[in-house]
Amino acid sequence: xxxxxxxxxxxxxxxxxxxxxxxxxxxxxxxxxxxxxxxxxxxxxxxxxxxxxxxxxxxxxxxxxxxxxxxxxxxxxxxxxxxxxxxxxxxxxxxxxxxxxxxxxxxxxxxxxxxxxxxxxxxxxxxxxxxxxxxxxxxxxxxxxxxxxxxxxxxxxxxxxxxxxxxxxxxxxxxxxxxxxxxxxxxxxxxxxxxxxxxxxxxxxxxxxxxxxxxxxxxxxxxxxxxxxxxxxxxxxxxxxxxxxxxxxxxxxxxxxxxxxxxxxxxxxxxxxxxxxxxxxxxxxxxxxxxxxxxxxxxxxxxxxxxxxxxxxxxxxxxxxxxxxxxxxxxxxxxxxxxxxxxxxxxxxxxxxxxxxxxxxxxxxxxxxxxxxxxxxxxxxxxxxx
Numbered sequence: 034x035x036x037x038x039x040x041x042x043x044x045x046x047x048x049x050x051x052x053x054x055x056x057x058x059x060x061x062x063x064x065x066x067x068x069x070x071x072x073x074x075x076x077x078x079x080x081x082x083x084x085x086x087x088x089x090x091x092x093x094x095x096x097x098x099x100x101x102x103x104x105x106x107x108x109x110x111x112x113x114x115x116x117x118x119x120x121x122x123x124x125x126x127x128x129x130x131x132x133x134x135x136x137x138x139x140x141x142x143x144x145x146x147x148x149x150x151x152x153x154x155x156x157x158x159x160x161x162x163x164x165x166x167x168x169x170x171x172x173x174x175x176x177x178x179x180x181x182x183x184x185x186x187x188x189x190x191x192x193x194x195x196x197x198x199x200x201x202x203x204x205x206x207x208x209x210x211x212x213x214x215x216x217x218x219x220x221x222x223x224x225x226x227x228x229x230x231x232x233x234x235x236x237x238x239x240x241x242x243x244x245x246x247x248x249x250x251x252x253x254x255x256x257x258x259x260x261x262x263x264x265x266x267x268x269x270x271x272x273x274x275x276x277x278x279x280x281x282x283x284x285x286x287x288x289x290x291x292x293x294x295x296x297x298x299x300x301x302x303x304x305x306x307x308x309x310x311x312x313x314x315x316x317x318x319x320x321x322x323x324x325x326x327x328x329x330x331x332x333x334x335x336x337x338x339x340x341x342x343x344x345x346x347x348x349x350x351x352x353x354x355x356x357x358x359x360x361x362x363x364x365x366x367x368x369x370x371x372x373x374x375x376x377x378x379x380x381x382x383x384x385x386x387x388x389x390x391x392x393x394x395x396x397x398x399x400x401x402x403x404x405x406x407x408x409x410x411x412x413x414x415x416x417x418x419x
Contacts, residue, residue: 122155122156123155123157123158125152126152126157126162127162128152129149129155130165133145133147133152133170134169136148137169137173142173142174142176142177145169145173146170146174149167149170160193161194164191164193164194165190165197167186167189167200168190168197168200170186171183171187171190171204172199172203175203175206180210180211181211183203183204184204184207184208184211186200187200187204198224198227198228201220201224201227202231202233205217205221205224205234205237206237209237209240209241209244212244212248214242214245217238217241218242218245221235221237221238225238269284269296272303273295276303277382279387280389280392281391282392283391283392284391286391286392290319293306294392295392298324302324302325302326303324304323304324304325305322305389305393305394306319306323306392306393307394307396308320308396310395310396310397310398311346311397312397312399313400313403313405313406313409316346318336320332325377325378326378328377328378329359329378333354333357333374337352337354337357351403352398355401356402357399358400358406359396359398360372360396360398360399361381361394361396362413364388366386369397369410369413370384372396381394
């Protein structure tokens with residue numbers, strides 16, 4: 034077993050004692066090495082203090098700083114553990130804070146947060162120390178983009194020390210990032226009451242004032258547009274109902290491809306997004322804009338013309354302008370109603386059993402003379418009243 038690691042059953046204090054002995058042995062070894070090296074060599078200048086000190090700093094007992102980006106040796110881990118084996122809660126909190134500061138310096142913000150949190154858990158009676166701990170943890174959260182958590186820590190820091198300048202500044206910065214510009218300005222004003230020449234508060238207040246005006250202007254424009262859109266939506270719904278169409282759900286549903294919705298063209302004609310569904314193949318076609326005055330056969334002739342290649346799901350060309358039958362389903366009774374290809378979309382939507390769901394009419398297309406067509410119509414209650 035490595036003599037530098039904590040042995041089973043060994044206390045941290047025992048480890049500290051062994052480390053002390055190791056330090057003594059280390060120094061004695063260096064002296065002997067120096068004597069052996071110089072024994073048979075010509076006399077030379079003795080090693081100066083700076084050179085000796087550089088060598089000594091390789092031992093954990095003399096390290097002024099630990100690089101936390103690299104794996105720690107057993108000796109260093111042991112020394113760090115010793116820092117927390119104390120009864121005084123304030124000293125323990127200070128030790129955690131120091132480690133947190135080192136990790137913060139190396140941008141190990143999550144580890145720094147852990148250290149500051151452990152320090153806070155010590156519940157030191159020192160109000161100034163607690164203010165620093167919360168302020169430091171706020172800074173770490175801020176660098177991670179956790180602005181809400183950082184702001185909460187700034188608020189706690191000020192409970193322990195209301196004029197803690199770093200907590201006030203960091204809180205103002207958090208509020209700015211959260212676009213709470215009015216509150217950010219208030220925190221800047223509070224900071225300037227503590228230090229009226231603090232340039233960061235002056236700069237942030239000006240920046241927040243500019244951002245507030247821009248943000249509130251954009252919000253007013255956004256609200257105005259929302260009101261206008263809502264009025265247009267209400268007018269469109271009224272127009273649809275005036276034209277004898279029954280609708281259900283939100284006509285501006287975004288469930289259609291591209292979020293296409295019903296609208297009026299400049300001539301005042303309704304333009305509908307339409308689904309053609311093919312139950313036999315479980316395929317569908319989506320037509321973004323169908324003029325309400327157009328007839329179904331206009332679209333079918335265009336989509337299934339003999340001059341065009343058939344769709345991949347109908348290579349045998351069962352679906353042609355002469356064989357396609359159009360139906361819609363009454364959702365309440367689950368009955369099917371056939372639609373004449375010569376009928377316009379507007380007239381079809383006026384049918385007393387048709388309801389436009391979520392702003393998108395849909396129709397079932399079957400191929401005449403196929404077994405599936407006969408099976409499908411038998412399955413449903415077919416009503417030939419169009």
